[in-house]
Amino acid sequence: MTIELEYSSSLNGASNLLFELKQVVKLQRMGLSAQEIRSKVVDENVFQFENKGRITRTLPSVMRRAKAIDPTLASLMTEGSIEMGKVINLYAIMKTDLLFYEFMDEVISEKFQNNDYLIEKRDINLFFTNKSEQSEKVAGWSDINIEKLKRAFMQVLFESGLLKDRRGKELDRLIIDEQIKDHLIRIGDARYVRAMGE
Incomplete structure (x- = not known):
């Protein structure tokens, strides 16, 4: 399934x-509809957030x-290792966020191809400068919004295992389980595997 994406700062x-x-x-696999999932997440605080407002802010992105995520990936995510879950989550973020996918494809993947394991501030700054020149939408974002996005990008890299240290600059290759890799290639999503540095 291809989702037509525009640049967005929702990762903030x-x-x-x-x-x-x-x-x-998990709720999807139990057969709940999107509406039932939304209600359950809010009513039962499934995300365990202290702030109810945060649920309504994050739920659209999570949904x-x-x-x-197709049924095969859903089953690997819920029944596989935490590492598998991290890779599938990273894939889902790239699949639903064009700007982050391009960052992975143009910056992270390229670094791995060149055996360059350092992500510098200038790499991220250059990426956003280029995108501002290519897109009126990105050019219209405030400096504060862009700074927050840069931090969000780094946070995703760290949480998914691509960044060794939360405050560091050293990248680490992901070990992508063969089942995930083969499945993504089979469904025509090899570009996401490449973007993750394979």
Whole structure:
């Protein structure tokens, strides 16, 4: 399923959300509809957030990601290892966030191809400068919004295991389970495997 994406800064309020995505995927696998999942997540505080407002802010992103995961990946995510879950979550983020996918494809994947394991501030700054020149939408975002997005991108890298240290600059290759890799290639999503550095 191809989702036509525009550039968005939604990653600001919803960076990694692996636990939350797993909860929604479990509910989907139980046969609940999108509406039933929304109600259950809010009414029963399935995400275990102290702030109810945060649920309504993050739920749309989590629902979008869950929709991007097919039954095979859903089963690997809920029954596989935490590492498998991290890879599938990263895939779902890329699949639903064009800007983050391009960051992975143009910056992270390229670094791995060149055996360059350092992500510098200038790499991220250059990426956003280029996108501002290519897109009126990105050019219209405030500096504060872009700074938050840069932090959100780094947070996703760290949480998914691509960044060794939360504050560091050293990248680490993901070990992508063969089942996930083969499945993504089979369904025509090899570009996401490449973007993860394979």
